[in-house]
Amino acid sequence: MEISSVLQGGYQHALSRSWQAQRTLTKSMLMYPIFITDEPDARVEIPSLPGQCRWGVNKLQEFLEPLVKKGLRSVILFGVPLHCEKDERGTPADDPNGPVIASIRLLRKLFPELYIAADVCLCEYTSHGHCGLFRQDGAIDQAPSAQRIAEVALAYARAGAHCVAPSDMMDGRIKAIKRALIDGGYGNQCTLMSYSAKFASALYGPFRDAAGSAPAFGDRKCYQLPPTAKGLARRAIKRDVVEGADIIMVKPALPYLDVIQDAKQLAEDHPIACYQVSGEYAMVVAGARAGVYDLKVMAFETVESMVRAGCTLILTYFTPQFLDWLDE
Numbered sequence: 001m002e003i004s005s006v007l008q009g010g011y012q013h014a015l016s017r018s019w020q021a022q023r024t025l026t027k028s029m030l031m032y033p034i035f036i037t038d039e040p041d042a043r044v045e046i047p048s049l050p051g052q053c054r055w056g057v058n059k060l061q062e063f064l065e066p067l068v069k070k071g072l073r074s075v076i077l078f079g080v081p082l083h084c085e086k087d088e089r090g091t092p093a094d095d096p097n098g099p100v101i102a103s104i105r106l107l108r109k110l111f112p113e114l115y116i117a118a119d120v121c122l123c124e125y126t127s128h129g130h131c132g133l134f135r136q137d138g139a140i141d142q143a144p145s146a147q148r149i150a151e152v153a154l155a156y157a158r159a160g161a162h163c164v165a166p167s168d169m170m171d172g173r174i175k176a177i178k179r180a181l182i183d184g185g186y187g188n189q190c191t192l193m194s195y196s197a198k199f200a201s202a203l204y205g206p207f208r209d210a211a212g213s214a215p216a217f218g219d220r221k222c223y224q225l226p227p228t229a230k231g232l233a234r235r236a237i238k239r240d241v242v243e244g245a246d247i248i249m250v251k252p253a254l255p256y257l258d259v260i261q262d263a264k265q266l267a268e269d270h271p272i273a274c275y276q277v278s279g280e281y282a283m284v285v286a287g288a289r290a291g292v293y294d295l296k297v298m299a300f301e302t303v304e305s306m307v308r309a310g311c312t313l314i315l316t317y318f319t320p321q322f323l324d325w326l327d328e
């Protein structure tokens with residue numbers, strides 16, 4: 001046998017296997033998505049997202065304290081308003097008494113070491129359930145959409161968010177948010193993480209269930225990217241770098257590993273993030289329950305593929321489990 005043909009000598013031991021990873025999954029690479037409702041004492045299980053709940057502000061301490069003790073470093077907050085008056089502009093998104101702003105303030109106080117990101121979008125707050133604003137003729141109103149989203153982002157930064165993460169896919173919003181953060185005095189205090197390459201995916205089903213954010217009419221194909229559109233994804237990533245994004249995100253993750261790799265190459269000086277979305281999580285859990293594979297092994301394999309593709313930050317509902325697994 002050729003000397004150079006034997007590779008197995010390089011990974012015969014657990015330690016030498018660890019040296020073969022170009023990057024290793026660590027707790028600090030995990031960001032945990034959390035749903036917060038406007039029912040302050042709520043703790044309601046989400047049937048399509050097994051193990052995940054909608055939380056009321058009053059329950060956040062008992063929920064997160066054990067996780068922070070185990071090494072949870074960051075969360076991303078999603079508002080789930082059940083009692084507010086939704087309108088065309090998504091007015092409740094930056095309601096100073098709304099669940100997102102209230103929990104940013106609270107979490108900053110409760111857990112001074114925890115990094116707090118806030119998802120920024122309008123769909124949870126608009127009467128039509130879309131992520132932007134519309135003109136009379138039914139087309140998306142680009143500039144006012146970006147402006148409104150920037151307003152919401154600035155409100156979250158003012159409340160103390162370390163990071164704002166717009167998931168709306170409106171053109172021009174990264175530029176508008178960065179401008180608003182700088183002009184508002186938060187340019188050097190708040191990270192702008194862009195959902196740059198967010199695809200119109202079937203994998204958001206459980207999330208829309210959880211957040212009550214399904215569009216009232218139509219779909220999101222005029223703003224979320226077509227799953228086949230590698231070129232659009234590359235252009236969106238390059239555009240967001242120019243417009244001032246600090247972190248580039250790809251979403252969903254597993255079916256788009258090639259896009260993650262593209263992002264790593266196009267934005268080589270930026271951290272690359274990805275979102276293992278609700279449907280991906282539900283798929284892994286369902287497969288394990290059906291006996292197709294072991295849950296932990298599959299969770300690691302999926303998330304480590306994202307690390308291998310170039311991510312150093314992964315938004316995943318498996319975060320609490322990884323905090324245990326990474327200690328084993």
Ligand SMILES: NCc1[nH]cc(CCC(=O)O)c1CC(=O)O
Nearest residue numbers: 121167168203204207277278279
């Ligand atoms: N802008 C809404 C939003 N923000 C994050 C997700 C999906 C997250 C997940 O599925 O876990 C969605 C759903 C959507 O675009 O319909």
Ligand SMILES: [Zn+2]
Nearest residue numbers: 121122123131
């Ligand atoms: Zn949205």
Ligand SMILES: [Zn+2]
Nearest residue numbers: 119120121167
């Ligand atoms: Zn969102």
